[in-house]
Amino acid sequence: MQNMTTTSTTSSTASSVISAGAATTSRSYLGLAGILVLLALAIALAFMVKGYVLFQATMLLSYAIALVGLNLLTGYNGQISLGHGAFFAIGAYTVGVLMDKASTPYWLAVPVGGIVCLAAGYAFGRPALKLQGLYLALATFALGVVTPQLLKYKHLEHWTGGVGGIVLTKPEAPFGLPLTADQWFYLFTLAVAAVLMWLARNLIDSGTGRAIRAIRDHEMAAESMGVDNRHYKSMTFGISAAFTGIGGGLSALAVQFVSPDSFTMFLSISLLVGVVVGGVGTLWGAAFGAAFIMFVPNMAEKVSKDAAWGVYGVVLILFIFVMPGGVMGLLAKVKSSLARRKDLPV
Amino acid sequence: MNQNKTGDKPLLQVDNVSVRFGGIVALDGVSFDVRRGEVRGLIGPNGAGKSTLFNCLSRLYSCDEGSIHFDGQVLSDQPRHRIAAMGVGRTFQNLALFRTMTVRDNVLVGTHAHHRAGFLRDILRLPAAVRSERAALERAEESIELLGLGPFANTIVADLPFGTQKRVELARALACEPSLLLLDEPACGLNHEELNGLGDLILDIRQRLNLTVLLVEHHMGLVMGVCDRIVALNFGKKIADGTPTEVRQHPEVIRAYLGEEQKEAA
Numbered sequence: 106m107q108n109m110t111t112t113s114t115t116s117s118t119a120s121s122v123i124s125a126g127a128a129t130t131s132r133s134y135l136g137l138a139g140i141l142v143l144l145a146l147a148i149a150l151a152f153m154v155k156g157y158v159l160f161q162a163t164m165l166l167s168y169a170i171a172l173v174g175l176n177l178l179t180g181y182n183g184q185i186s187l188g189h190g191a192f193f194a195i196g197a198y199t200v201g202v203l204m205d206k207a208s209t210p211y212w213l214a215v216p217v218g219g220i221v222c223l224a225a226g227y228a229f230g231r232p233a234l235k236l237q238g239l240y241l242a243l244a245t246f247a248l249g250v251v252t253p254q255l256l257k258y259k260h261l262e263h264w265t266g267g268v269g270g271i272v273l274t275k276p277e278a279p280f281g282l283p284l285t286a287d288q289w290f291y292l293f294t295l296a297v298a299a300v301l302m303w304l305a306r307n308l309i310d311s312g313t314g315r316a317i318r319a320i321r322d323h324e325m326a327a328e329s330m331g332v333d334n335r336h337y338k339s340m341t342f343g344i345s346a347a348f349t350g351i352g353g354g355l356s357a358l359a360v361q362f363v364s365p366d367s368f369t370m371f372l373s374i375s376l377l378v379g380v381v382v383g384g385v386g387t388l389w390g391a392a393f394g395a396a397f398i399m400f401v402p403n404m405a406e407k408v409s410k411d412a413a414w415g416v417y418g419v420v421l422i423l424f425i426f427v428m429p430g431g432v433m434g435l436l437a438k439v440k441s442s443l444a445r446r447k448d449l450p451v
Numbered sequence: 452m453n454q455n456k457t458g459d460k461p462l463l464q465v466d467n468v469s470v471r472f473g474g475i476v477a478l479d480g481v482s483f484d485v486r487r488g489e490v491r492g493l494i495g496p497n498g499a500g501k502s503t504l505f506n507c508l509s510r511l512y513s514c515d516e517g518s519i520h521f522d523g524q525v526l527s528d529q530p531r532h533r534i535a536a537m538g539v540g541r542t543f544q545n546l547a548l549f550r551t552m553t554v555r556d557n558v559l560v561g562t563h564a565h566h567r568a569g570f571l572r573d574i575l576r577l578p579a580a581v582r583s584e585r586a587a588l589e590r591a592e593e594s595i596e597l598l599g600l601g602p603f604a605n606t607i608v609a610d611l612p613f614g615t616q617k618r619v620e621l622a623r624a625l626a627c628e629p630s631l632l633l634l635d636e637p638a639c640g641l642n643h644e645e646l647n648g649l650g651d652l653i654l655d656i657r658q659r660l661n662l663t664v665l666l667v668e669h670h671m672g673l674v675m676g677v678c679d680r681i682v683a684l685n686f687g688k689k690i691a692d693g694t695p696t697e698v699r700q701h702p703e704v705i706r707a708y709l710g711e712e713q714k715e716a717a
């Protein structure tokens with residue numbers, strides 16, 4: 106170990122900044138290439154599969170967006186939410202009501218749903234600052250439980266359609282593009298997902314993202330470094346809710362229907378499951394988490410109709426044992442062991 | 452009465468500060484000042500109230516009585532997150548690092564008070580955000596180099612030995628460009644070699660960065676070696692204040708430390 110003496114600064118400082126910069130650039134080019142390939146494959150999917158499969162792909166993207174939102178809050182900022190299904194529902198209903206009652210175009214309704222959730226998330230997150238750990242878990246749990254009931258509330262029925270919900274129509278492709286409605290909406294969702302992923306990446310890699318993570322690791326030290334914890338925590342709550350709400354809005358359009366029973370407490374728990382399975386504190390984990398919460402319950406039902414939830418539970422426990430860091434944690438481990446093998450002398 | 456701000460007014464003025472926890476009086480009417488550019492020592496047996504005073508200076512605790520002035524401003528009614536921007540940096544007695552983050556990221560959080568772009572600019576990666584990040588990175592890299600942490604810049608903090616983690620904390624504190632640096636027992640837990648370099652390091656960074664230092668330390672060799680003036684506390688009360696020689700010979704100080712030795716021997 107070096108002893109505590111100072112080393113000469115100026116010249117070596119400059120060069121190390123530059124070399125750190127160069128390394129990041131070449132790595133980020135590689136990452137960019139990977140993302141472009143992935144995006145091309147995802148676009149190609151629109152022309153390779155049809156109908157139900159394309160619908161599933163659209164749903165997967167919607168859930169993935171919602172999971173990115175929850176991961177920003179829980180994974181990166183350390184605030185637990187057992188009630189994010191509520192924001193998924195608020196996003197879905199905003200889209201539903203706007204399109205049904207105000208004939209708002211879908212491409213406007215979806216971002217408005219995000220903004221409504223941003224406000225709702227901030228409004229919930231601000232007073233929730235006083236709550237820590239288990240108490241925050243309970244408060245968000247309450248939110249998740251109350252929301253579906255509220256959507257059935259008699260005096261809101263005029264807007265929400267009560268128990269019956271709201272039926273929506275899937276948008277047609279614009280500008281006379283030769284695409285089916287399914288294809289178009291899948292591609293639209295993909296574009297939204299790509300933009301949101303970019304925004305989330307920007308946020309996490311920035312100074313703001315560092316402050317968000319610093320709060321998770323040591324709240325008091327972060328504040329002593331000048332981080333305004335109250336502002337950062339409630340803004341993170343708002344942004345997280347906005348992502349999840351946009352996911353909800355897109356899913357409503359894909360399903361062409363919103364009703365209170367689509368947003369039960371189980372949805373909120375599923376979102377948390379998705380975050381953990383994908384990898385807490387990762388962005389790409391959302392894709393795997395979304396696949397899990399979409400396909401594992403169906404698969405379990407195929408394995409055994411009578412004990413479907415038993416199978417689901419066992420699969421979930423296996424996942425947690427085999428991949429304690431989620432899918433992304435496992436991938437990181439594989440990657441680092443490959444890198445180490447490459448470094449070994451031959 | 453045309454005294455200018457940088458004149459001979461002390462940088463930090465602690466006036467009659469008292470802090471109570473239930474029945475315990477952790478600080479009892481403590482007053483002292485810290486002059487610009489000096490290394491000021493704060494000593495006293497365990498439980499004397501040294502960390503409590505530091506926590507008042509960082510606003511982690513509130514004074515029940517008294518006031519604290521820093522650089523012409525009332526420090527004791529500022530919100531916590533404003534303290535760093537005012538120019539007070541600190542390290543913690545028991546490390547308070549961001550354990551899952553790299554050394555570089557830890558130090559970068561230290562730049563937050565002066566280089567931050569805000570949510571909107573950062574999420575859209577606007578030019579202002581890129582500029583602010585570049586400035587933060589430069590500042591952080593200077594701090595990292597100054598403390599010889601270059602080889603560990605990309606290491607996760609939790610994977611480093613204790614002594615190195617302490618240096619990361621110091622680098623993080625320096626990254627926020629403080630004019631007053633609070634060091635809470637920097638020698639605690641260091642090995643012999645690290646300990647030897649510490650005194651020189653403190654004097655060196657003071658010189659280079661134009662710092663004023665308030666140092667809490669048990670290690671008497673270190674305190675007597677680097678401090679210009681020393682305050683001694685015992686049971687929350689100030690018992691002595693003066694040059695190292697004066698304080699070392701002060702009967703109350705001798706009694707307080709003898710008492711401590713007897714406690715330890717028992």
Ligand SMILES: Nc1ncnc2c1ncn2[C@@H]1O[C@H](COP(=O)(O)OP(=O)(O)O)[C@@H](O)[C@H]1O
Nearest residue numbers: 472475477495496497498499500501502503504
């Ligand atoms: N948060 C707290 N709650 C209750 N008592 C505290 C708290 N912080 C410090 N004290 C008490 O205040 C006294 C001074 O503690 P401290 O400032 O840590 O002493 P020092 O740093 O000089 O060893 C001790 O009796 C300690 O138990």
Ligand SMILES: [Mg+2]
Nearest residue numbers: 501502503544
């Ligand atoms: Mg202490």
